[in-house]
Amino acid sequence: MSSSDPGSVVEGSRRATSDRRIDARYAWSTPAYVFMMQGIERRLLALLSRSGISSLAGKRILEIGCGTGHWLREFVKWGAYPQDVVGMDLLVDRVRQAGAVCAQGVQLFCGSAAALPLCDGSFDVVAQFTVFTSILDPELKREVAVEMLRVAKPDGLILWYDFLFDSPHNRNVRGVGRTEIRRLFPGRSVSLQRVTLAPPIIRRLASRSWLACSLLDAIPLLRTHYLGVVRKDGSQVPSA
Numbered sequence: 001m002s003s004s005d006p007g008s009v010v011e012g013s014r015r016a017t018s019d020r021r022i023d024a025r026y027a028w029s030t031p032a033y034v035f036m037m038q039g040i041e042r043r044l045l046a047l048l049s050r051s052g053i054s055s056l057a058g059k060r061i062l063e064i065g066c067g068t069g070h071w072l073r074e075f076v077k078w079g080a081y082p083q084d085v086v087g088m089d090l091l092v093d094r095v096r097q098a099g100a101v102c103a104q105g106v107q108l109f110c111g112s113a114a115a116l117p118l119c120d121g122s123f124d125v126v127a128q129f130t131v132f133t134s135i136l137d138p139e140l141k142r143e144v145a146v147e148m149l150r151v152a153k154p155d156g157l158i159l160w161y162d163f164l165f166d167s168p169h170n171r172n173v174r175g176v177g178r179t180e181i182r183r184l185f186p187g188r189s190v191s192l193q194r195v196t197l198a199p200p201i202i203r204r205l206a207s208r209s210w211l212a213c214s215l216l217d218a219i220p221l222l223r224t225h226y227l228g229v230v231r232k233d234g235s236q237v238p239s240a
Helices: 005-023 029-048 070-077 090-101 136-150 178-184 200-206 210-217
Strands: 061-064 085-089 107-110 123-129 153-165 188-196 223-231
Touching: 029 153, 029 188, 029 200, 029 210, 029 223, 061 070, 061 136, 070 085, 085 090, 090 107, 123 136, 136 153, 136 178, 178 188, 178 223, 188 200, 188 210, 200 210
Parallel strands: 061 085, 061 123, 085 107, 123 153
Antiparallel strands: 153 223, 188 223
């Protein structure tokens, strides 16, 4: 168990998750959101290919903090079999919403990523999208990382996408840098790249000029997230 009060840690994560995901800026009718998500998708698919996963068919995939199931649906769209895809989240209502929109066969449950009721070495891919920046307790972060590694297969990978900076508008979101990520997964191969043009820039420009966003997105220093993989077996992933 975490050394901090479990109730306060869970509640803090709930606030951070809720604050981030009910925001109208994350609607598909918003050009900025479309630009951001399409960029993540392109780079994520390229990363999976470089990591030796050219097809998701037959791959077992777990997403912690799955929210309403966006990435679970993407994994199925990209070829994963629904029965091989598993999602979990802290929030019961998010799990219910995910169940209403995910493909039949996708497995969902509510719980803590620090104590996964799953077998050792059972997943090819264990993914997290903007989860660790919502965990403010360092020990809980470590416990979640340990669990992710535990349930990954010996040659499996941890798929990481998260902020590297604190959120200026949400005190419950704290960036996770390269050094901290390596500390969370000691002795493992960690491959990271900066992605996602700073959201304030996207929101200002996307509805006016898609080209301007694309040009600025080519500048790594203007990107605010890390996308990468952690290889459980320590093997290296070719750089982009």
